[in-house]
Amino acid sequence: MDDLRGRLRVGVIGGSRPDPAELAAAREVGRLIAGRGGILVCGGLGGVMEAASRGTREANGLAVGILPGTDPAGANNFVDLPIATGLGTTRNSLVALNADVLIAIDGEYGTLSEIAFGLIYGKKVIGLGTWDIKGVVPARTPEEAVELAFRR
Amino acid sequence: MDDLRGRLRVGVIGGSRPDPAELAAAREVGRLIAGRGGILVCGGLGGVMEAASRGTREANGLAVGILPGTDPAGANNFVDLPIATGLGTTRNSLVALNADVLIAIDGEYGTLSEIAFGLIYGKKVIGLGTWDIKGVVPARTPEEAVELAFRR
Amino acid sequence: MDDLRGRLRVGVIGGSRPDPAELAAAREVGRLIAGRGGILVCGGLGGVMEAASRGTREANGLAVGILPGTDPAGANNFVDLPIATGLGTTRNSLVALNADVLIAIDGEYGTLSEIAFGLIYGKKVIGLGTWDIKGVVPARTPEEAVELAFRR
Amino acid sequence: MDDLRGRLRVGVIGGSRPDPAELAAAREVGRLIAGRGGILVCGGLGGVMEAASRGTREANGLAVGILPGTDPAGANNFVDLPIATGLGTTRNSLVALNADVLIAIDGEYGTLSEIAFGLIYGKKVIGLGTWDIKGVVPARTPEEAVELAFRR
Incomplete structure (x- = not known):
């Protein structure tokens, strides 16, 4: 296994019912x-979550899924490493804890809670058509969002 | 002990550094x-949290405090029943779970996460000078906020 | 509300399918x-849990129930103050955190996890016909168990 | 990334102060x-935990560490993928949830809680010089323990 510890971990948060563009x-x-x-x-x-995991799979990356349920098998098919928490929606906090930087796409109240946790934990949060919350850095395109994520 | 199960549980969420008016x-x-x-x-x-607990104590009510730490003694002096969670900030979700209705006063990102969880869990969330989030019912005074909380 | 903060909090842990004597x-x-x-x-x-709550109700005491689910209404009828955690079985740790001392009666693996957490957290754990674990103080009767719990 | 979802996940639990043989x-x-x-x-x-991670690193495997703290960097140096939970000791439950099978080596009360959670969740728990709990399958050597873990 190559050096996973040295890689940037980017959290992607967003709704479970996005439209095709999202x-x-x-x-x-x-x-x-x-x-x-x-x-x-x-x-x-x-x-x-699934769309981002699919994109990661297509580019031979590694996708970690931090699940609300107790069964790792509950992850979408593109997650490489599912982590079961059994915490229900409370696990949203753990998604933010495990990202160095977050990109929020669209999203409902669940995404809002993850944005809030990201900001509580002092992480950079980049927004792509999501909640307008002070502290969130807006991006207009996927390219810009990821560029901002990797800019330290 | 009189019938605690029949009483409305009102969550009060808000910042740890409010100004005197808040x-x-x-x-x-x-x-x-x-x-x-x-x-x-x-x-x-x-x-x-402490100011609301103090008001509740003054009116001979019952204040429950759901704490981030592992020691119930860490609660402010006006909490009657401290519940230690050891979950850190992740406990914000549990504050929302244990309220029938929430009143948000002022607040930073922690309060935002609690507002989000309240709305995720389908609770009525009343705002008194707090985050402007769709779904939050605005109130102008403490009286109006509590009136809205008890109106089912 | 009288002074709840000054009262000893005794955790009672045990199986969900005990026999009539238990x-x-x-x-x-x-x-x-x-x-x-x-x-x-x-x-x-x-x-x-329900039997202990019932006894507490009969003696006009206060019973706190720390629940695995997300709905406080899921508590047994003798719990005065249900606390919903949404953590599932992981909430066993929180039962131990919120007791000054624990009494284990009978019990399966869930009780074993609570005994372990009690001992991890440095709480006195009293056993009444339960797992034989080093560090658990054995009692032969309910009277002896409660006597040991209140002896500091 | 090769197919991580198809691999057996083996939880190794045990004390933080083992002797050299352990x-x-x-x-x-x-x-x-x-x-x-x-x-x-x-x-x-x-x-x-560190010794098992070190062995896994030496054999070019993948080590996942489910941490009590909020910072993934708190993991030992041989963990490839640290998962921060911020749950404190309560995270012991998540270690058991994320293993298909568990091997317990030595251990104090923390290990006991993980054994209990493993058995609660219906996982096979193999013991190598650890707590003598009904349901734990004893092994005499590392080879036997791992052989039992992979035998389905």
Whole structure:
């Protein structure tokens, strides 16, 4: 296994029922993260999480899914390493803890909670068509979002 | 012990460094909740949490504090029943779970996460000078906030 | 509300399918805890938890139930103050955190995990017909168990 | 990334202050798990956890560390993928959730709690010089322990 500890971990958070444009953006974000050698961290389920994982898989990256349930097998098919928490929605905090930087795409209240935790934990949070919260850095495209994520 | 199970549980969430007007509002909210027979649920620490607990104590109510730490003794002095979680900030979700309705006063990102969890869990969230999030019902005074909380 | 902070909090842990003698012991333990001014802390569900809560109710005490689920209404009818955690079985740790001292009655692996957490957290753990683990103080009767719990 | 989802995940649990023989056993267990294509899951800290991670690293395997703290960097140097939980000792439950099978080596009360969670979750738990708990399958050597872990 190559050096996973040295790679940037990028959290991608977003809704479970995005529209096609948002899904495409999430998939592209996943691809770009992997292309730059980052690790994708997400909630492991459907919608934006699945699209980002799919993009990461397509670019031969590593996707970690931090799940609400107790069974690692509950992750979407593109997650390489599912982590079961059994914490339900409370696991949103753990998604933020395990990302060096977060990209929020679309999203409902669950995403809002993850944005909040990201900011609580002092992580950079980049927004792509998501909640307008002070402290979130806006991006207009997947490319810009990932560029901002890797800029330290 | 009289019938605690039948009482409305009102969560009061807010910042740990509020200004004097916000502190006064939180204390009045705590008083009014207790005066109407409600139970106060809060995060158990300082600022808005302590002021609301103090108001509840003054009106002979019951204040429950759901703490981030592992020691129940870490609660502010006005909490009657401290619950230690050891979950750190992740406990914000549990504050929302244990309230029938939430009143947010002022607040930073921690409060934002609690608002988000309240809305995720389908609870009514009332805002008093706090984050402007769709779904939060605005109130102008402590009286109005508590009136809205008890209106089912 | 009288001074709840000054009262000893006694955790009662045990199986959800005890036999009649164990149920009777749990109920008596709950009664004796309340009779001595203690607060009962338990997991809030059936079996030993419900019997202990019932005993506490009969002696006009206060029973706190720390639940695995997300709905406080999921507690047994004798719990005065249900705390929903949404953590599933992982909440066993929180039962131990919130007790000054623990009494284990009967019990399966769930009880074993609570005994372990009690000992990890440095709490006195008293056993009444439960797992034989080094560090657990054995008692032969409910009276002896509660006597040991209140002896500091 | 090759197919991580198809690999057996073996949890190795044990004390943070083992003696040299136990450390050697943990390291050998880690090596053997990786040698057979398994993924090591552990608590990510020192003692048995570090020795098993070191063995896994030596055999070019993948070591996942599920940490009590909020910072992934808190893992020992041989963990490839640290997962921060911020749950403190309560995270012991998550170690058990994320293993298909567990091997317990030596250990104090923390290990006991992990054995209990493993058995609660219906996982096979193999013991190598650890707590004598009904349901734990005893092994005499690292080889036997890993052989039992991979035997389905």
